[in-house]
Amino acid sequence: MGDLNIVFTRVDNRLVHGQVANVWLGSINANLxxxxxxDTAKDPMLKSIMKMTTDARGVGIRFFSVEKAIDTLxxxxxxxxxxxxxxxxxxxxxxxxxxxxxxxxNIGNMHFEEGKRVYKESHVYVNDDDLDxxxxxxxxxxxxxxxxxxxxxxxxx
Numbered sequence: 001m002g003d004l005n006i007v008f009t010r011v012d013n014r015l016v017h018g019q020v021a022n023v024w025l026g027s028i029n030a031n032l033x034x035x036x037x038x039d040t041a042k043d044p045m046l047k048s049i050m051k052m053t054t055d056a057r058g059v060g061i062r063f064f065s066v067e068k069a070i071d072t073l074x075x076x077x078x079x080x081x082x083x084x085x086x087x088x089x090x091x092x093x094x095x096x097x098x099x100x101x102x103x104x105x106n107i108g109n110m111h112f113e114e115g116k117r118v119y120k121e122s123h124v125y126v127n128d129d130d131l132d133x134x135x136x137x138x139x140x141x142x143x144x145x146x147x148x149x150x151x152x153x154x155x156x157x
């Protein structure tokens with residue numbers, strides 16, 4: 001795993017969308033977006049839409065189930081500057097639990113669902129499981145913070 005080069009990790013319910021492509025990809029030095037989501041990995045339409053978004057930026061994109069990410073990420077070349085994105089902190093936790101080194105994790109949009117409440121920012125809704133996953137990441141050396149856009153201040157967690 002020494003060559004794994006994850007330059008940015010983001011939790012965002014929307015995965016890859018205009019804000020990710022136009023704002024975040026423009027502010028970090030990634031050449032590959034890796035979407036880790038079991039449902040999206042099986043959905044040709046969603047993959048096609050997200051691919052159009054990254055193609056417009058000249059950046060590659062891969063879609064992995066959580067299991068495939070655990071198996072495949074350690075084989076990445078150092079030349080692959082990876083922007084990792086998942087819908088929930090649970091996915092990031094599962095990667096870390098399985099030996100994937102994730103130096104930092106940006107929490108972006110986490111939409112409202114029944115049983116979730118606002119957490120430190122109006123676009124972030126969590127339940128107790130989400131908070132447990134965030135705490136696990138903090139306890140395992142991940143610099144985790146909320147930041148909607150690179151132009152606004154981070155909210156350290």
